Amino acid sequence: MKLSEVVRIVNGTVLSGAENLDKEVLLGFSSDLMSDVLTLLADDILLITGLSNNQAIRTAEMSDISHILFVRNKFPTKTMLDLANEHGITIITTPFSMFRASGLLFEQGLEPVY
Amino acid sequence: MQTVYQVRQGDFANAGKISSTVKGVLKQLNLAPEHIKRIVVALYEAEVNVVAHSYGGFIQCTFASDKITIYVHDEGPGIPDVTLAMTEGYSTASAEVREMGFGAGMGLSNMRKNCDLMHIESAQDKPTDITMVFNLQQGTQHG
Numbered sequence: 001m002k003l004s005e006v007v008r009i010v011n012g013t014v015l016s017g018a019e020n021l022d023k024e025v026l027l028g029f030s031s032d033l034m035s036d037v038l039t040l041l042a043d044d045i046l047l048i049t050g051l052s053n054n055q056a057i058r059t060a061e062m063s064d065i066s067h068i069l070f071v072r073n074k075f076p077t078k079t080m081l082d083l084a085n086e087h088g089i090t091i092i093t094t095p096f097s098m099f100r101a102s103g104l105l106f107e108q109g110l111e112p113v114y
Numbered sequence: 115m116q117t118v119y120q121v122r123q124g125d126f127a128n129a130g131k132i133s134s135t136v137k138g139v140l141k142q143l144n145l146a147p148e149h150i151k152r153i154v155v156a157l158y159e160a161e162v163n164v165v166a167h168s169y170g171g172f173i174q175c176t177f178a179s180d181k182i183t184i185y186v187h188d189e190g191p192g193i194p195d196v197t198l199a200m201t202e203g204y205s206t207a208s209a210e211v212r213e214m215g216f217g218a219g220m221g222l223s224n225m226r227k228n229c230d231l232m233h234i235e236s237a238q239d240k241p242t243d244i245t246m247v248f249n250l251q252q253g254t255q256h257g
Binding site for chain 1: 126127129130133134137147151154155158159162213214215216218220221224227
């Protein structure tokens with residue numbers, strides 16, 4: 001699905017990487033545990049997380065993950081947004097919980113990694 | 115080519131900066147993306163480990179045409195039982211480390227899975243030295 005679809009489905013707000021909204025994302029992975037994210041082999045993943053700190057952005061950078069959805073209105077800091085912009089990472093926030101956001105995206109066709 | 119980077123104890127704000135810098139170097143060296151990913155994932159776990167668990171140390175990266183070698187040294191306090199520490203799920207991480215999204219006892223095994231050769235030397239109240247080798251030849255198996 002297109003990233004713009006993701007934004008629509010989760011009632012999201014785009015905080016960085018608005019130019020990427022036409023890009024396709026195939027897989028979703030929900031986790032607050034960055035070591036778990038670092039085990040993923042696939043690229044082009046939407047990372048759905050409640051962990052709003054620098055390490056979420058760094059983990060995405062190392063794992064070649066280009067899109068992060070922060071749940072429960074976790075707003076990234078300016079440092080995080082600067083890092084995301086530097087590495088071309090799209091940041092979206094949603095008021096929904098991780099469970100609800102994941103469920104809605106799964107229902108609409110975003111595939112799980114496992 | 116060899117580069118050395120200092121890592122400061124508890125410097126969570128900057129954890130990942132070294133891995134990011136090295137990723138840039140690896141891209142410039144035109145390494146295949148799958149090699150870059152496994153090297154930087156292992157390096158990032160190592161970097162977070164030094165920040166989270168040690169008194170500080172350094173990371174030395176040696177770039178050759180056939181392999182990348184990463185040597186991680188810290189000033190202690192050491193790992194009393196390396197075998198136990200390598201067990202997935204075993205962790206001594208503080209609440210602060212867990213809040214950063216780490217500390218689930220996956221770091222060392224993530225490092226081992228991503229490199230072709232890993233050697234750890236450590237003991238209680240001693241420095242920890244870890245060497246990771248990443249072969250770059252085609253068809254090299256790792257894990």
